[in-house]
Amino acid sequence: MLATDHAAVELRGVTKDYGRGQARVRALDGVDVDFPTGSWTAVMGPSGSGKSTLLHCAAGLERADTGQVVLRGTEITRAPDAALTELRRADIGFVFQNFNLIGSLTAEQNVALPLRLAGVRVSKREIRATLTSVGLGDRARHRPRELSGGQQQRVAIARAMVARPPVLFADEPTGALDSSSARVVLDLLREMVTDTGQTIVMVTHDPLAASSADSVLFLSDGRIVDRAARPSAKDVADMLAGLEDGERHGREA
Amino acid sequence: MVRLSWSGFRERWQLFVGAILSVAVGVALVQASLQIMAAAGDPPIPEGLDPLEEAQIRDNYDGAATLMGIAMVIAAFLAIFIVSSTFAFAVAQRRRDLALLRVLGARRRQLRRLLLCEGVLLGLCGAALGFPVGFAAVRIQRWLLTELEFLPDGFATPWAGWHTAVAAGTGLVVALLGVLAASRRAAKVRPLEALLDTGRAGRMMTLPRWIFGLLMLASSVGLFTAARSEGADTDVAVATSMGLAITGGLALSMLSPLVVPLAGRVLGLLGAVSAVGRLAEANLRDGVRRSAATAAPLIVLVALLLGLAGSLGSLAVAAGEEQQQMIDGDLIVESTGARTEKLASLDGVAVVSSQISVPMIVTITVDIGDPEELEEEVFSSGIVAVEPDAYRRTHRQEALAGSLDELSGSAIAVTTSPGYRVDLGTTVTARVLEQVSEREFSPTVVAVLPETLSGSDGILVPMDLFTPEERANWPAHAVVQLEPHADPDQVVEAIRSADLGVTRSVEEWASAQTAEQQDENVGVLVVLMGLSGLYAAMAVVNAVVISSAERKREFATARVTGLTRQQVVRSALIEAWAVTAIGVCLGGVIVAGTMTGIAGGIERTLGAAVVDVPWELAGAVAGGAFVVITVATWASVRAATRIAPIALVSARE
């Protein structure tokens, strides 16, 4: 059923407005983009440029106003809630900057949660192994509040690794981390792409993080303004600076 | 899912303490009530009682069983109320967690099940805790009912397994009903809310709340209009106004998220001078969920308790007023049949009408409006023997049909009731129940009397049906009219020295009867409303404790901004006091409506608007509410501000 030559996620002419009348904001403005299967794409742009909105629309958490979003062959812009739930169970995983974990569950329970929700049995050994691979083998029974921010982030990644969702959406996964913790997280993401062929769409502000991805997408005012394949961190930083400058000049003009 | 429920439940146990306790108290009360009802339903009737005593004992047992039945319903209803408001809080607090579950692939059905599971856990905890408490509750209730003379001393209430089973089942059902609305709300949480920084708190005024609140409001307006309408006599006015106390209280508590902030605005115009006061006022309007949850139980309690107490009290006062209006006499003498008959011979006494209570059971076949069926009404009290002529001269009372003139020989006068109709000429069965003079006869109805508020002296029979020997020791009261120029003090003195009975003025006598009725009302109110008061207190403390715990971070922010811990506590106290005042005042509005409705009915019946506003009770309720809320707020805010503020402000969830 799955056409492998298809992109994992395709957006066609997607627009998204927030608010009404005077307070109306166009967060996405005719976005066309493919995220190829087994690739890692970073999404960059100034604050308020629509990165998170793009991610939410692509993942079906937010409905696009116009245009189409096709996720692994399914058109989701008009899909009912039940169908979207099934997609989240089988096809999508999430890692965000904050609020990743359920506070009342231990690290290992959090990691096992998506599979448990889907009614899939998981062995404790597998959970432990995954936590060990993100360097938290000895923290399995800790609750989120007993973990540091970086450790919580890694638990969230372990959760995405165990469920092995074909598409992983990440919003600033390294935002709150120091550079060495960020490095660990980025290496884990890279493993997911190369070892299991998962697709990753990652929003980030960090040029270093973006340079770990296969390609980088630049967003400004809800529009895709540039795209680069495997740029260096410096290239990314320059492009971003240019974008922000351009935006400033645009506003002054 | 069960594991997730369990961990969520354990994590937030403080949140659920109040709800568990209220389910536990509910379970205990159901168990105790069942135990008493089962024992009273098949009571041990001592051997050798005469039928009248037996009938009265059975009446008392029935009264006890009815009271317990009502108490049970109230307990279950209020427990559902508390559980549902607790879970409403729980869902509001956990929107982000619930949204995260949706992001991770949980179906709506699963979230609903998660909440229902928590409800079951809560019900189980409540039932387990309620089981031992039930044994204490049965003692308390037995003691109360014995004090109120519903039950004899040493009444045994054996325990049976099914009492506990039914009580535990009720606890579970109560918890599940309580969690139902919250589970539906949880299922509506959108996954995206997990990612937004500002989790929407969710609307307070949900559609069912609107519908139910407006429905209750409309009913209240309807009831008030009915009570004030021309055709409403006292009975109708009291019934509709008591209904108004219930529907009005529920309406305002349902609409409290709208009404409380509005009242807060009015209050804010009056006060809010200091910075702390202004902060408190802003918080009151901002924390709608919190202030509404605290005020709602107060509104219901004040409306119900004061509304019912005021209704019953006014009815008793009006009955006293009616007695005064009806009796045309100077003195009332209470004694026995033989002695009241000697009053006429005293100097200065013009007319004496003795009303002698006859130990008799009267069975009347009445028309209840159904031509196919006639019903038997049995009376065992309020049957008095009178001298028709003297009675008419001392009582301003016109028969609706027939005439008291004809009350001689085998005749009887009866009072109507809204429930049935008695026709003139009906033959009734009367059985005199004293061992010496036990006999049965069949008098004919010669007069139908209008209903009275007091319901006393409901059936009149002619004096000459009984021999003076029979009447001699029966209790009696006599209405005495004096000669125009007689000195009442002298007559009173003469009665006293001849030992003919206790003398009082008509006014004193009527108010003594009123007081007796009031005491009985208070007893019944204590059993039923004491319970509601307990629940209202639990609900209020629950709301205060939950919301203080929820505000830890807010308090910390206020302290980092420069407020001292004392100022934070004071601001929270001012806010709590304002909410209390609003709750009490809104309840008072309903009570005022109730009393106005009753006053109208009484005025139409008696020509004077006599009402009994329960000021003392009102003071006690308001004072109690302030004390409970002050203590709960002080303790919970102190607890919530114990940690150094910076630890909370910088902490991440």
Ligand SMILES: Nc1ncnc2c1ncn2[C@@H]1O[C@H](COP(=O)(O)OP(=O)(O)OP(=O)(O)O)[C@@H](O)[C@H]1O
């Ligand atoms: N729920 C909302 N209601 C109204 N406007 C919104 C909402 N969400 C986003 N916006 C607006 O849409 C635009 C895009 O927001 P978005 O969150 O996608 O930006 P972003 O690129 O993720 O920014 P950042 O880097 O700061 O996270 C912004 O102008 C924002 O103000």
Ligand SMILES: [Mg+2]
């Ligand atoms: Mg963003």
